[in-house]
Amino acid sequence: MQLPEDFINRMKNMLQDEAEAFFAAYQDDKATGLRINPLKISAESFKNISPFPIENIPFCSTGFYYNPADEPGKHPYHQAGLYYIQEPSAMFVAEVVNAEPGERILDLCAAPGGKSTQIAGAMKNQGLLVTNEIHPKRVKALSENIERLGVSNAIVTNESPDKLAKHFQGYFDKIVVDAPCSGEGMFRKDPEAVQYWSQEHVNHCASLQKDILESAYLMLKSGGILVYSTCTFAPEENEQTIEKFILKHNDMSLLPIAKMHGISNGKSEWSGSNSDTLSLTARLWPHLLKGEGHFIAKLQKNGETIERPIHIAKDTSKKTNINDYRTFEKQTLDINIQQTLHLKNNQLYALPDSCPDLTGIKAVRPGLHLGELKKNRFEPNHALAHGLPIDAYKHKVDLSLTDDSWKKYLRGETLPTGGDRGWCIVTINGFPLGWGKEVKGTLKNFYPKGLRVHVK
């Protein structure tokens, strides 16, 4: 790999004696990882059914290394949302967040959803997760991942951080800023990133990160936790960004991050002030552990924050006749959705509990997407196939890994089932993949066209 000369010189300067080991790591293959989704299966149970060998990632309780030749992205367990494929070091960020059920958490720079889906797993679908992505194209992938993993307490938004800050002042218990950065830590994973590298780009990212952190600060409650991370080595985007932020906000203080399994302290000597507290931050180095480069800081807000009062969202389905949905629910589900409903352009959503009013905010997915009210009938959304516990679905068509029927289903083909039960959930070894409609012996395929895969 041809690394930029300025980058090489800078890293040599920074790392001195360690530089040789650091550059030698570029000759090794990148480590590949996946993270089990506890909303669908525990890590322990997955180990028992894993179709390919996996090995614990020591710094993430749900993370495992896999061999890339096994291509877990092509296995139907991936489509069933049993795991999320993620760079191993990136998994440590959400471990530092330590999300709890019932909290209000914001993931400000969230696409494609690695940190958000990990946080959601820890929240057990209780509380509120606002997962935001500024770029309209990237927000689509974020939404799909939130759906596939069965997250039902998330609102997916497509806003700039400063617009969100005006709405959610002093609102969140925890905020993650997994900032856009120069990506130096990902050169081995994504060699194309090398060509975008320049000192100007590093400086530009540092300025962007400063602005994003200001918005995050406004949205954090008093006592709230802010986790900042990048996948770059540049001190300008790491220790120095945090140092400037703390100097500006003297009510923000760094909290320690437990360092184990090759995770190192941040480097106070790379900040302007050489303040010892910056060593509380964490660095993950590719020559010291099996993963790429990362930086993480954990901060707490100690000062008072005035929370802008936000009303609880109202039920917007009340003026419309939603009997078709209730009929579908009675026929197809073993539960009765009790949450506040949101109806927009005939699309029906179940909002997370105590969902804030989102007027003026671009919410591309305001809660669990139940489906669409069509003329005289209701059609369930793919998200509803993943967002409920398995016992909630009345009619199931279980496919097995030992024959080709799951391949046919994921290709979008109809399946002969012999029954006539209407809407059915199609599962692989008991884990939902999507919807089908069984009429007169044949299952019509409702696996979304955009997700269909041609598995041989």
Ligand SMILES: C[S@@+](CC[C@H](N)C(=O)[O-])C[C@H]1O[C@@H](n2cnc3c(N)ncnc32)[C@H](O)[C@@H]1O
């Ligand atoms: C490191 S990536 C996020 C990865 C994500 N957290 C995950 O774990 O999958 C940074 C994200 O910040 C977004 N971004 C870029 N410019 C931004 C800005 N000015 N404000 C907020 N987010 C921005 C990018 O589109 C990108 O999705």
